[in-house]
Amino acid sequence: MADNLSNTGENRALDWIMGSSTTAPTLPLKVALVTANGSDSAAGTEVTGGSYVRKNLAVGAASSGATSNSADIVWTGMPAGTIVGVEIWDSAGSPVRWWYGALAASRTLASGDECRFPAGTLTFALA
Numbered sequence: 001m002a003d004n005l006s007n008t009g010e011n012r013a014l015d016w017i018m019g020s021s022t023t024a025p026t027l028p029l030k031v032a033l034v035t036a037n038g039s040d041s042a043a044g045t046e047v048t049g050g051s052y053v054r055k056n057l058a059v060g061a062a063s064s065g066a067t068s069n070s071a072d073i074v075w076t077g078m079p080a081g082t083i084v085g086v087e088i089w090d091s092a093g094s095p096v097r098w099w100y101g102a103l104a105a106s107r108t109l110a111s112g113d114e115c116r117f118p119a120g121t122l123t124f125a126l127a
Helices: 007-017
Strands: 030-036 066-068 073-075 081-089 097-109 115-117 123-125
Touching: 007 097
Parallel strands: none
Antiparallel strands: 030 081, 066 123, 073 115, 081 097
């Protein structure tokens, strides 16, 4: 998801880097699955139903401007549907969407299926 910071994420990151704000995401960060991708300014269509809930995201230390999930992220009891992308949200009282991105290949799930992203498969980069 290189360069796929949301507009809000871009603004908050720039404000922090330039020293004009101490705004940071409210942890833990959460991974949301979407059936229609969003854009810089609009969220995608998040999965609903089954046992689906957003999952916590753990990442390793950044290196060369990139990082990735450091642990498997697993959803069980998923509703039927096609997952086309992911979004990263914080845990604020009114959650903020920080990142978004399309999957390299969509994942079609039957009701009750598992959806898994092994460690290292969700990458985040600033270029």
